[in-house]
Structure formats: structure tokens, C-alpha cells
Amino acid sequence: MSGADRSRGAAEEHFIAALALHEDGSAFERARTALLYGEWLRRLRRQIDARDQLRAALDGFERLGTLPWADRARAELDAAGGEIVLNTRQDGSISLLSPQEREAVRLAASGASNREIAAQLFLSPRTVGHHLYRAFLKLGISSRTELAGALAA
Secondary structure: OOOHHHHHHHHHHHHHHHHHHHOOOHHHHHHHHHHHHHHHHHHHHOOOHHHHHHHHHHHHHHHOOOOHHHHHHHHHHOOOOOOOOOOOOOOOOOOOHHHHHHHHHHHHHOOOOHHHHHHHHOOHHHHHHHHHHHHHHHHOOOOHHHHHHHHHE
């Protein structure tokens, strides 16, 4: 077993232990731990395992009404190939966007540069530019300054 494999095994044990500790504790902390675990699993290309954790996180965040966290879990679940049901907040032109486009647009609207968005989404800045270009076409806008209005619609 290589050092990387041992390290991954130890990390997974810690995630499982953290979930167990949160079982009787804070629902938010449990959902957040499930989200982080699901994101980690997805990046290891363990999509099926990731979906279970991400779905649990999404359910927890939606029950708590923590919508930004629910949006993040929804985007991760969609990226992992999980079935997503869009809520009424996402109806309209924003629902035309792919999960990566939605995340790129959300971050760009908050003022993040392509390089900053790329770092957060584990993409290249060029790919972020492509996602934003496609999103702008779908939303019928031509600049970042119009993003806030498009997201509010």
C-alpha cells in the first residue's frame, strides 16, 4: 500500500468518524461534513459513494433552510451524476445553465475573477471563461455587471 493510499484511507476513516460524532449533534454540522466527504469522494472519482453523501447533505441543508449550502450540495450532486430536482427558486433562465455554469456565474456575480473561480471549482481559468461565455448566451446578457439582475430573475 502506497503512502497516498494510506493517507486516503486515514482521511476516509476521519470522515466516517466525524459523521458518527455528528449523529446526535448539530444537523448543520452533520450536513456540512457529509458535503465535504461527498466532495472528497467525487474528486477521487467515486461517484456512487459521493452521491449518497451529497444527497444526505442536500436533504439536511434543505430541511434547515440554509439555501447557499443547499445550492452548493445540489451543484456537487449534479456534478456527481445524481438526480436533481430543481426547486422553484431555480426556475427561469438560470435553470438552463449546467451545474458548472451555475457555479461559475454565482461566483462571478460575487466579484470573483476567472482565476479565483477556477481555483474554487478545480478548473482551469480558460474553462471558467468558456462556462461564463456559454452562460451569458443562455441568460441573454453580455457582461458580468448584468449577472446580478440575471440571477435575481
